[in-house]
Amino acid sequence: MIKNIIFDFGDIFVNLDKPATLREMEKHNISGFSGAILQKNLAYEKGLITSEEFLKAYGSEYNLEKDVVVNSWNAILIDFPEHRFEFIKELSASNQYRLFLLSNTNEIHIDWIKKNVPFFEDFKNCFDAFYLSHEINFRKPDAAIYKFVLDAHNLKPEECLFIDDTKENTDAATSLGLQTWHLDPASEDVTDLFTIKKELF
Known part of the structure; x- marks a missing residue:
């Protein structure tokens, strides 16, 4: 019971659009996530790194401004x-x-x-x-x-x-x-x- x-x-x-984040990233000539960034994603989801650290990682890896990362990240949410x-x-x-x-x-x-x-x-x-x-x-x-x-x-x-x-x-x-x-x-x-x-x- x-x-x-x-x-x-x-x-x-x-409602989610799961491919949306990568689709947004492709607009900035990013075709996929590196192994290091995928690990950052997992660590961020578990709260092991801060939002600031997460955004800095994307900035360092892909030379993206913070607002671009945030907007791309949130594109999944409908x-x-x-x-x-x-x-x-x-x-x-x-x-x-x-x-x-x-x-x-x-x-x-x-x-x-x-x-x-x-x-x-x-x-x-x-x-x-x-x-x-x-x-x-x-x-x-x-x-x-x-x-x-x-x-x-x-x-x-x-x-x-x-x-x-x-x-x-x-x-x-x-x-x-x-x-x-x-x-x-x-x-x-x-x-x-x-x-x-x-x-x-």
Whole structure:
């Protein structure tokens, strides 16, 4: 029986254009990320380096101004459809499940969300806990991030449903005993949870 629902953020609530950052970089004659920059990206997502250090790394590697990096980095973020906020607000008000958010999100992206999504704070308040990778120094699909949430709230894996659009993330959760929904953002919407995964409830 599901008692706890753990949601990803991007392409679950916020619509993403995942190739957009590299597409923007190509406008500045950058065709791909170096190994060093990919490592910086991972470190930044885990909060192991600051936004300033992250932007300096891109400036040093590609000779880009900070605003160019920020704008390119944020190009991935499209919008947050309000019907998804209404869904989670109603689910929270029902008090039927404990709700958690668990997202690989960095500081530059969450700053954009705070600035551009007027209901963000109300959305955040719908959850029992709201975990962003850069704040807790873990990222999916590492097993440690799931264990962190389970241990912090004394959750039984079999009583948890984890929802994510990335298969390696749901596979990692499945291996730890959680129920999962690998949501396809091209054809599915989180608001259809109780129809698509009705067998779990």
